[in-house]
Amino acid sequence: MPGTHTGNKQTQARIFHLLLAEQSLTRQEIAETLHLSMPTALQNITELLQRGLLEECGVIQSTGGRKAKKICVRAQAGKTIGIDIALHHIELVVTNLKGTVLCQKQLSMVFRDEPSWYQQLREQLMQFLAENQQDSAQILGGGISFPGIVDEAAGQISRSHVLSLQNVSLDWFKKYIPFPVVVANDANCAAFAEQSPTRCDYVYLSLNESVGGAIVKNGQLYLGDTCQAGEIGHMLLIPGGKQCYCGKYGCADAYVSPNALTTWGQTVGDFFVELQSGSQRAQTAWNEYLDHLAVLITNLHMLFNAHIILGGAVGGYMEPYLPQLLKIAENYDHFVREIDYIDVCRVKTCACAAGAAKLALQKYYMRLFA
Ligand SMILES: [Zn+2]
Known part of the structure; x- marks a missing residue:
């Protein structure tokens, strides 16, 4: 009987897990990726569709002119x-x-x-x-x-x-x-939150009140020996510089946290309103901020040779300023012809x-x- 023989549950879980990662695939692609015979793949996919865990979601033109249906996880399951x-x-x-x-x-x-x-x-x-x-x-x-x-x-x-x-x-x-x-x-x-089939390897720089970071490799978080990998905020940026909340002097946090922009007591949102209004003091603070950020990013790229995603409170506002940041970063990275490795976060809230x-x-x- 379908659904009762040993191994089915495991096969179905593998199919489901693959579709969680890949978002949508045809029946044939599922079979090939998981090295399943077509009859086994078809039987298990049919059961998952019947259980409401998967659904059909569009078609693609396959070789030979026939249209193949794509399968994906049913979001409401x-x-x-x-x-x-x-x-x-x-x-x-x-x-x-x-x-x-x-x-x-x-x-x-x-x-x-x-x-x-x-x-x-x-x-x-x-x-x-x-x-x-x-x-x-x-x-x-x-x-x-x-x-x-x-x-x-x-x-x-x-x-x-x-x-x-x-x-x-x-x-x-x-x-x-x-x-x-x-x-x-x-x-x-x-x-x-940024990970997707097209975003599997990157360094995430969280420009929040406490600056943090994370390394994603093959779609998985890299934690390091003592779960501290990616503490980018406490990498030394300016020896003997401003004091960081950790007690050290010159940490990146002291220069690229939103606090570096809100020294007049306003919120990050207010700062960007002021910047857009043409305020000279906001422009000066922003130029200085971008310069420090560019040093940090180019250092991270030297080490990881991967895309750097800017997130956190400041990352959410960064999109329109990306060309300016790229231009400044060119001063610090002479190892690539064109800087194309800085991205802005896609998930901007929560x-x-x-x-x-x-x-x-x-x-x-x-x-x-x-
Ligand atoms: Zn620190």
Whole structure:
């Protein structure tokens, strides 16, 4: 009987996982990529379509003139949640299986590593799901984005400069959140939100209040020996320069965090309004900012020889200024004929929470096949 013989579940999970990564493929492409015989592929794909986990999504002209139907994951077949924890607030999202954010909410909640805070998080999450008519039974798992060095293997957040914490156990999250959860560093989450079939290898530079970064190789996060890979904000940019919040002098963070632009107490958004209005002081600050950023980016490119994606609060505003940044970067990189490796982030809002939800999907999609 179809669907009952050994190995089917595993094959179906492999097909599903492939389509999560590749977005859409024909039946033949699925069979070839997974080295399945056509009858095996067809049988399993048919079952997945019947179960509502996959759907047909358009056609492509195949060789011989026949049109081949493309298959993709059915977005509504499951959901994941993403939670971004920051110093003063949390952000909640629900995403479908294609990573589309279905609903989001930001609320003020100053982090405290105490049971009452985790209890409050749980209550806020359940209220958020209820407000948006999201059925808990459909949720496969959750991802939590945290501003610190997350060591999942050791079951702890080893350090968070931003929150002045050390050795926070991940058990509280697991105890209070009523779904299986994965916890990851915030910049890693935001970086993972950018990953797609056409974006698999890159360095993500998060230009947020604390500058972070992440390295994505073959579509997966590279964490390093002690889960600290990508701490770009604390790479030395100007020896003996401005003091960073980590205590060192001259860290990149002190020069390319949005704080370098908001010295008059305004928000990042206000700064760009002022810049567009032709303000001389804003232009001077921006030129200086871009110069430091160009040094940092070209150094990263020397090391990784990969695309550098600019994200975070400043990354969201960077698009119109990219030509100016490229021109400045030319002063610092004489190893390429034309600088074409600087990109702007595609996910401009809720990037950390959306990326955390995507990590959860990658980790917990198997629950659909349990
Ligand atoms: Zn530093």
